[in-house]
Amino acid sequence: MYSVSYHRAASVAEAAKLAKGEAKLVSGGMTLIPAMKTRLAAPSDLVDISRIDALKGIKVSGKTVTIGAGTTHYEVATSDKLAKVCPALSHLASMIGDPAVRHRGTIGGSIANNDPAADYPSAMLALGATIVTNKREIAADKFFKVLFETALKEGEIVTSVTFTAPAKAAYEKFRNPASRYAIVGVFVAKGAGGVRVAVTGAGDDGVFRSKELEAALAKQFDAAALASAKVPAKTLMSDMHASADYRAHLIVVMTRRAVAAANA
Amino acid sequence: MSEISLTVNGRRVSASVEDRTLLVHFLREHLGLTGTHVGCDTSQCGACVVHVDGKAMKSCSMLAAQASGSDVITIEGIANGGDLHPVQAAFKEHHGLQCGFCTPGMIMTTVDMIARHPEGLDEATVREELEGNICRCTGYHNIVKAVLAASKTMSKASKGKAKKAA
Ligand SMILES: Cc1cc2nc3c(=O)[nH]c(=O)nc-3n(C[C@H](O)[C@H](O)[C@H](O)COP(=O)(O)OP(=O)(O)OC[C@H]3O[C@@H](n4cnc5c(N)ncnc54)[C@H](O)[C@@H]3O)c2cc1C
Ligand code: FES
Ligand code: FES
Numbered sequence: 001m002y003s004v005s006y007h008r009a010a011s012v013a014e015a016a017k018l019a020k021g022e023a024k025l026v027s028g029g030m031t032l033i034p035a036m037k038t039r040l041a042a043p044s045d046l047v048d049i050s051r052i053d054a055l056k057g058i059k060v061s062g063k064t065v066t067i068g069a070g071t072t073h074y075e076v077a078t079s080d081k082l083a084k085v086c087p088a089l090s091h092l093a094s095m096i097g098d099p100a101v102r103h104r105g106t107i108g109g110s111i112a113n114n115d116p117a118a119d120y121p122s123a124m125l126a127l128g129a130t131i132v133t134n135k136r137e138i139a140a141d142k143f144f145k146v147l148f149e150t151a152l153k154e155g156e157i158v159t160s161v162t163f164t165a166p167a168k169a170a171y172e173k174f175r176n177p178a179s180r181y182a183i184v185g186v187f188v189a190k191g192a193g194g195v196r197v198a199v200t201g202a203g204d205d206g207v208f209r210s211k212e213l214e215a216a217l218a219k220q221f222d223a224a225a226l227a228s229a230k231v232p233a234k235t236l237m238s239d240m241h242a243s244a245d246y247r248a249h250l251i252v253v254m255t256r257r258a259v260a261a262a263n264a
Numbered sequence: 265m266s267e268i269s270l271t272v273n274g275r276r277v278s279a280s281v282e283d284r285t286l287l288v289h290f291l292r293e294h295l296g297l298t299g300t301h302v303g304c305d306t307s308q309c310g311a312c313v314v315h316v317d318g319k320a321m322k323s324c325s326m327l328a329a330q331a332s333g334s335d336v337i338t339i340e341g342i343a344n345g346g347d348l349h350p351v352q353a354a355f356k357e358h359h360g361l362q363c364g365f366c367t368p369g370m371i372m373t374t375v376d377m378i379a380r381h382p383e384g385l386d387e388a389t390v391r392e393e394l395e396g397n398i399c400r401c402t403g404y405h406n407i408v409k410a411v412l413a414a415s416k417t418m419s420k421a422s423k424g425k426a427k428k429a430a
Contacts, residue, residue: 006266006283006329026330033286033325034307046283048330074319098396099376100310103319104326179308180395 018047030105069108069158088169108158117181121207125198126187129163166191170261186254202247223256268332273341290328299339310397313369320376339368351414360410362401
């Protein structure tokens with residue numbers, strides 16, 4: 001690995017001061033450290049935010065859920081409080097990577113990274129979540145830009161995410177059999193703001209909402225409403241794992257399964 | 265350089281390491297604990313799994329400096345003197361290894377898995393939980409058998425203890 005300077009930040013304010021120039025924040029390190037080992041990333045400094053208590057934990061008050069950016073996938077997957085109001089999100093977290101990855105990787109790191117096949121971004125979009133940073137609040141709809149790009153500015157730190165628990169929701173992931181990342185993942189949520197369908201793993205520009213499927217489900221929130229639904233393939237990814245046409249088909253199938261699971 | 269201080273297998277260790285030192289290299293090269301292996305460059309194989317503060321983690325994907333202040337257990341730290349840990353004994357009994365390269369990681373993952381499933385394990389759960397550990401030799405069949413057997417022995421042992429305590 002390239003030489004790097006390590007700093008352990010005691011607070012968000014200290015981390016913000018240190019995260020300048022070529023420095024990078026490290027949370028769970030489950031994306032950044034492997035990227036540094038293969039030299040896809042070469043920050044001058046690492047600012048470790050994983051020991052900042054203020055970034056950790058899950059709060060549920062009524063229907064409002066707040067998850068600290070430093071909360072691990074394991075903690076999200078096993079939180080009883082969260083499972084009561086939004087089991088779909090617990091389920092999503094339980095399918096990320098493997099147990100050792102879930103013990104370290106965090107929700108803040110996952111959404112800041114915005115990998116086109118990451119699971120959490122789809123949940124944030126479908127739940128209409130708000131991403132809270134040390135500077136401002138950003139609606140999920142405005143947060144995820146293109147592959148590996150978000151609305152975050154240099155040195156800006158995600159501190160938590162917050163959303164209103166939906167009446168119904170589910171996540172269905174069609175996993176690549178080798179990497180277990182999503183070839184297509186669909187998060188469906190029906191809440192006060194209507195029906196939202198967010199798709200990961202498939203879009204040329206990363207996670208996106210499917211207007212076609214949302215419109216069909218707004219009329220009737222039932223898998224049957226998708227019998228003749230179609231998703232255009234022209235903005236979808238084609239790679240060695242699946243063609244755009246295959247993904248377009250899979251999105252409808254996964255959405256149908258997700259709606260059935262949400263209604264069950 | 266970072267001054268780090270942590271507990272490894274119950275022993276306090278302090279050292280001065282380059283910031284970029286991975287935990288696995290610290291364990292192997294600084295402490296001579298070569299039971300923890302490196303099998304890949306992509307954080308996928310699990311040969312390097314150790315416990316950090318009681319949880320299974322991939323020591324190839326964290327810096328030694330990140331582990332400073334933590335309690336680390338490696339494969340060298342789980343036997344009780346000359347007595348194998350029940351998971352080690354089960355891998356031996358059920359031929360859960362061939363070349364043995366993946367075995368330290370498999371065993372550390374299994375100890376963690378059994379601790380998180382006090383209700384017991386079934387084959388599907390074991391296979392799902394082994395997602396992050398790759399074995400090139402065994403085809404997993406005997407590994408799964410060993411994990412299930414160890415989970416049974418350990419739940420019996422803890423029930424026995426609870427009875428004695430009562
Ligand atoms: C073997 C393996 C399998 C995996 N499988 C999956 C999978 O199936 N699905 C999936 O979704 N993911 C998967 N992942 C990725 C994993 O979920 C990561 O944990 C996650 O993508 C990044 O979280 P992290 O906390 O580890 O972030 P880090 O690696 O620490 O950081 C990632 C990026 O985010 C930035 N960052 C971190 N925290 C913040 C913050 N609070 N504010 C602003 N920027 C921040 C960092 O600077 C860095 O650029 C896998 C990883 C591995 C190694
Ligand atoms: S060496 Fe750590 S996962 Fe392969
Ligand atoms: S026994 Fe050889 S890799 Fe598992």
